[in-house]
Amino acid sequence: MTSLPSILGGLDPTSDRAVFRQIADQLREAIDRGRFKEGEKLPSEAELVEHYGVSRMTVRNSFSILQGEGLVHAEHGKGVFVRPRPPVRRLASDRFARRHREQGKSAFIVEADAAGSHPTVDSLEVKEEKASQDISTRLGSVRRVLARRRRYLLDGRPVEFAASYLPLDIARGTQIAEPNPGPGGIYARLEELGHRLDHFEEEIRARMPSPSEVKTLQLAAGVPVIHLIRTAFDAAGRAVEVCDTVMAADAYVLSYQLPAT
Amino acid sequence: MTSLPSILGGLDPTSDRAVFRQIADQLREAIDRGRFKEGEKLPSEAELVEHYGVSRMTVRNSFSILQGEGLVHAEHGKGVFVRPRPPVRRLASDRFARRHREQGKSAFIVEADAAGSHPTVDSLEVKEEKASQDISTRLGSVRRVLARRRRYLLDGRPVEFAASYLPLDIARGTQIAEPNPGPGGIYARLEELGHRLDHFEEEIRARMPSPSEVKTLQLAAGVPVIHLIRTAFDAAGRAVEVCDTVMAADAYVLSYQLPAT
DNA sequence: CTTGCCCACTCGTCTATACGAGTATGCGTG
DNA sequence: CACGCATACTCGTATAGACGAGTGGGCAAG
Numbered sequence: 001m002t003s004l005p006s007i008l009g010g011l012d013p014t015s016d017r018a019v020f021r022q023i024a025d026q027l028r029e030a031i032d033r034g035r036f037k038e039g040e041k042l043p044s045e046a047e048l049v050e051h052y053g054v055s056r057m058t059v060r061n062s063f064s065i066l067q068g069e070g071l072v073h074a075e076h077g078k079g080v081f082v083r084p085r086p087p088v089r090r091l092a093s094d095r096f097a098r099r100h101r102e103q104g105k106s107a108f109i110v111e112a113d114a115a116g117s118h119p120t121v122d123s124l125e126v127k128e129e130k131a132s133q134d135i136s137t138r139l140g141s142v143r144r145v146l147a148r149r150r151r152y153l154l155d156g157r158p159v160e161f162a163a164s165y166l167p168l169d170i171a172r173g174t175q176i177a178e179p180n181p182g183p184g185g186i187y188a189r190l191e192e193l194g195h196r197l198d199h200f201e202e203e204i205r206a207r208m209p210s211p212s213e214v215k216t217l218q219l220a221a222g223v224p225v226i227h228l229i230r231t232a233f234d235a236a237g238r239a240v241e242v243c244d245t246v247m248a249a250d251a252y253v254l255s256y257q258l259p260a261t
Numbered sequence: 262m263t264s265l266p267s268i269l270g271g272l273d274p275t276s277d278r279a280v281f282r283q284i285a286d287q288l289r290e291a292i293d294r295g296r297f298k299e300g301e302k303l304p305s306e307a308e309l310v311e312h313y314g315v316s317r318m319t320v321r322n323s324f325s326i327l328q329g330e331g332l333v334h335a336e337h338g339k340g341v342f343v344r345p346r347p348p349v350r351r352l353a354s355d356r357f358a359r360r361h362r363e364q365g366k367s368a369f370i371v372e373a374d375a376a377g378s379h380p381t382v383d384s385l386e387v388k389e390e391k392a393s394q395d396i397s398t399r400l401g402s403v404r405r406v407l408a409r410r411r412r413y414l415l416d417g418r419p420v421e422f423a424a425s426y427l428p429l430d431i432a433r434g435t436q437i438a439e440p441n442p443g444p445g446g447i448y449a450r451l452e453e454l455g456h457r458l459d460h461f462e463e464e465i466r467a468r469m470p471s472p473s474e475v476k477t478l479q480l481a482a483g484v485p486v487i488h489l490i491r492t493a494f495d496a497a498g499r500a501v502e503v504c505d506t507v508m509a510a511d512a513y514v515l516s517y518q519l520p521a522t
Numbered sequence: 523c524t525t526g527c528c529c530a531c532t533c534g535t536c537t538a539t540a541c542g543a544g545t546a547t548g549c550g551t552g
Numbered sequence: 553c554a555c556g557c558a559t560a561c562t563c564g565t566a567t568a569g570a571c572g573a574g575t576g577g578g579c580a581a582g
Binding site: 025096199200201203207208252253254258 | 286289318325329330331354355357358359458459460461462463464465466467468469470471472482483484485486487493510511513514515516517518519520521522
Binding site for chain 3: 044045046060063074075076077078079080
């Protein structure tokens with residue numbers, strides 16, 4: 001094993017940079033340079049206390065900086081580890097193309113199978129409810145909606161939580177109101193019901209998760225979420241669905257193709 | 262002034278939730294309910310120490326949670342404040358349409374003026390350099406590129422840092438290599454040079470900022486960045502430009518329109 | 523050999539204290 | 553009245569110590 005001093009250097013007492021920041025800097029640089037690899041354990045708090053000659057709180061302070069940056073994560077009783085970058089899921093802008101609606105399985109399942117990971121969907125909830133102000137506005141002043149909520153997992157890890165909202169006059173009593181909407185998903189059903197889809201609008205934000213999002217997505221410290229709100233419009237120009245999606249940002253890359261008209 | 266106990270309640274010693282988390286929860290809830298409004302000062306550390314009967318470090322710990330969530334920010338010598346949500350800039354998917362290239366001013370300037378904010382561009386740098394591995398791949402194995410870097414500010418606040426990379430055989434010696442690329446920007450120049458633009462590809466990620474990004478974008482704690490990589494393709498199918506953009510996530514909403522082909 | 527316990531090591535939580543540095547306010551001096 | 557300084561209040565940094573709780577390995581008993 002390589003000794004600590006050979007990796008981590010010492011402190012600069014003349015610097016006006018706070019000690020805990022200097023320590024965080026050195027650890028960050030060591031990680032960036034690959035001296036500590038993904039999933040590898042960093043020196044324990046006690047070892048760093050020893051190495052730098054500082055108090056334990058100062059070391060913990062350094063770790064908390066790196067946690068906030070999403071670089072490391074602590075495991076109680078085990079140690080602090082370099083956070084591995086999980087495999088990312090790419091969402092292409094043609095993911096709602098009709099040709100992808102042929103198969104019986106949902107886009108999420110098909111795509112994950114192809115990538116060799118094990119996909120799951122849980123927390124299914126389908127019910128009628130009062131529309132929030134925002135959803136109501138997007139759907140054109142509807143009062144109540146059909147809400148479909150579900151959580152997506154890859155290899156057991158939750159990566160996305162999505163809620164779809166549809167006007168009752170469209171969805172009530174149809175297969176869309178069933179837990180399993182059938183092959184091609186609700187978009188296929190909407191088209192069968194005469195709502196030929198014309199285009200989608202997507203709004204994308206990024207922010208830190210709320211405590212409840214941390215819980216349902218089992219997010220590590222320092223992982224933001226991507227908040228995507230998609231509205232589907234039919235050929236008549238009517239908004240027929242709003243899908244509100246919160247994704248673990250470290251699990252996704254969104255990809256769009258834009259014409260240069 | 263409303264007294265603290267009427268806003269903040271007490272601790273539950275029987276709960277297994279850590280004290281500093283309970284305090285953070287109460288503060289978060291008070292903020293969510295609007296008991297503390299945007300920009301308003303929270304009770305000082307000393308006041309909370311008094312109110313809860315805990316040590317100062319415990320209170321600071323609570324504040325650090327809320328900071329990580331991007332809910333509050335501390336100002337040395339002043340206090341801890343509810344972080345105001347800055348006005349957001351919406352980026353529509355038609356922002357590169359030819360019709361927007363008519364005017365002399367850049368898209369950023371025009372749009373910000375229209376929104377009533379004061380736009381600035383600084384840190385201009387235009388130079389030839391070695392292409393990074395990633396840029397080289399995206400541009401089709403070029404070794405050296407023309408790099409154009411600039412930082413965008415709204416009302417003095419930095420919101421975006423962008424770097425454009427172009428193959429030398431296209432850009433060298435043209436107005437694209439000048440600090441001011443002229444009306445319509447480099448896309449207008451590219452088309453004049455015979456590279457009629459066909460489409461763009463955009464890749465979007467969200468993550469916590471690196472320390473250098475915190476510096477150049479003057480990011481508050483708990484603010485992620487949106488990392489957007491756009492590649493422009495001409496009618497011949499060649500990648501003629503890659504633009505690497507890092508945006509303060511709290512200042513942007515991206516918006517895309519997708520056909521439902 | 524297997525089981526179970528103990529112990530060493532890890533991070534988590536919390537207290538108490540000290541000093542430094544930035545900010546604002548009011549008061550006294552000129 | 554204007555200026556400057558003292559002062560009180562704010563958060564920032566750091567120390568030293570205590571106890572709790574999760575993990576894993578070694579050792580002893582069965």
